[in-house]
Amino acid sequence: MVTPVRVVIALCLAAPFVAMLWVGSYAKADPAFAGIPFFYWYQMLWVLVSTALTALAYRLWQRDQRVRRGGGAK
C-alpha cells in the first residue's frame, strides 16, 4: 500500500542515485574547498548525505512496521 511515509522512504533511497549518476552536475573544479576541487569534496559530502538519508529511511521504516503490526488484525 502506498502511504505518504513510504513515499518519503522511497525518495530518501532514490535521491543518491539521481545525485551521483548526474555526473554533469558536479564535474567541475570550482568552488574548491580547502584546496580540494569541487568534484571530490562534493562526492565525499554525498557519502554523509546519503548516510543520513538511509538512516532516516530506516527510522521511518521501523515506525511504519510498528504501526502496521500494532494496527493489524491483533
Place this chain on the structure above:
Amino acid sequence: MNGVALAVFIFFFLAVTVMGFLAARWRRAENEHSLDEWGLGGRSFGTWVTWFLLGGDLYTAYTFVAVPAAIYAAGSAGFFAVPYTILVYPLIFTFLPRLWSVSHRHGYVTTSDFVRGRFGSRGLSLAVALTGLLATMPYIALQLVGIQAVLDVMGVGGGETTHWFVKDLPLLIAFGVLAAYTYSSGLRAPALIAFVKDTLIYVVIAVAIIYIPIKLGGFGAIFDAAGDAFAQVNPATGKPRGSLVPGEMGQWGYATLALGSALALFMYPHSITATLSSRSREVIRRNTTILPLYSLMLGLLAVLGFMAIAAGIKVKNTQLAIPQLFEDMFPDWFAGVAFAAIGIGALVPAAIMSIAAANLFTRNIYKDFLKPDATPEQETKVSKLVSLLVKVGALIFVLTMDKTVAINFQLLGGIWILQTFPALVGGLFTRWFHRWALLAGWAVGMVYGTAAAYGVASPTQKHFGGSSAEIPGIGEIGYIGLTAFVLNALVTVVLTVVLKAAGAPDGVDETSPSDYTADAGDPGVRTELPKVTEGAGH
C-alpha cells in the same frame, strides 16, 4: 630491506594468526559439524561484528592498492569507487533483508540455494553457482597481488634473479597460515581478524590524511601538482595522462561504472556469506546506515593517489604507488603498521571468499548433482576441503601467470556476476520471470559481456584493456557490465512473455510470500543452531 617495518609487519601477522586459530572457540555452538556453523559462523553475528565482517570483506587489500593506483594513473576516472559505494547501501536496503528472511526460513546458505528453491530450477541454480565461482577465484588471486605489492616494497623475497621458491616463500607462508586457520575456524576466523584489520586501516588512513598533506604543503599544493602531472601529454598515446575532473566524454563511463559496480557488489558470494551470517533482519538494515563509514575512508584513500603524484613517487607498476608512498613518507615503524594493514586486509577477504566459494560448490554442485543425500557433516567436510583447493588454485594462478591475467579476470568477473542480478533480486520481489527466460538472459549477458571486454584494447594490451566500450544504440562509452545487464533484462522479459504465452512448464516455488518478511523470533526462522542434544539432523 626495511628491517623495522618488516618486524612490525611480522608482529601483526603473528598476532592475527593466533587470533585466527583461537577464533574456533569464539561463540562456538555445540553442533559444530554443520555448514551453518563453519560456513556462516552459526548465523549468529550482531550489528557490530557484521559491520566489521562486511567492511573487512568488501574493502579488500586490492581495493586499498588499486583505487589510489587508478587515481595515480589517470585521475578523476578512478574516483568512481566513491559514488559506487554510495549507491550500494540504499540499494541493498531494499532487497538484502528479504534475502536474509527467506534464507533463514529455508536454511539457504548460498544465493544459488535460493534461486533453486524459488524457481525450482537446478539448471538456473547451477548457472548462478558457476558464475559465482568464476567471479570469486580471480578476486582471491588479487588479494595475493595486494600482499605481493607490500612484500615487494619492503624488499622481501629478493630481486629478479632470486630463485622462484625463495622469492615466493613469504607469500606461500602467508597463504599456508591463512588456509590452516580458515580450515579449522571457518567464518569465525575472518570475523575476528576483521577487527584488527579495520582498526589498523582506520588508524593508517587517519594518520596519512593529516600527516602527508602537512609534509607536502597542504591539499591545494597536492591537487595543483596532480593537475600539472595529468596535463602532460603521454608520448605513447598522444593524449594527456589524465584529468582532475572528468570531461564531457568520460561522464557516461563514470556513471555507468558506478551504477554497474553497485548493482554487482552484493551478487558476489562473499558479500552474501557475510550477510547471511548476521543474527537478524534488523542487523542488516542497521548496517546499511553505518557501512558508509567505509565509503568515507575509501574516498580519503583515493586521495592518497594524488599525494603519491605530489610526493614525486615514480613507479612502473602503478599498484606499488601507495605502498611506496607509505615507505617514503612514514617513519619505518609506522610504514610497518601500514603494510600490516594492507597485508591483513588481504587475509580477511581471501578467507571469506574461499569459504563462500566452498559453500557454493558444496551446496549447489556437490549436493545438488553429485551426492544428493549428503549429511551436514559430509557437507562441512567437503566445504573445508574445497576452501583449501580454491586457495591453492588462486596461489598457482598468481605464481604461474602474469598479474595482468588476474586483473583481466577480475574485471570479467564483475561483468559476469552482474548477470545473476535478474534471477536473484528479481526473484526476491516477484515470481513473474520464467526460469528458462532467466537462464537465456543470463547466457546472453555473459556472452555479450565477455565478447565486448575481449574487444577492448589499451596501449599495453590488445584485449581486455578495460571495462568500458561503446554502448550500442547510444554511442557513448559506458561500462560493459551494465550494457550486458540491460540486454540480459530485456531478453528475460521478452522470453518470459513468450514462454508464458506458449505455456512452458513453470518450476515449483517452495517459498511463500510471508517468508520474505520473516524476522528472527518468528516461527520457522532458524536463529542459533540447535543444541547438541537435538543432534545434527536439522
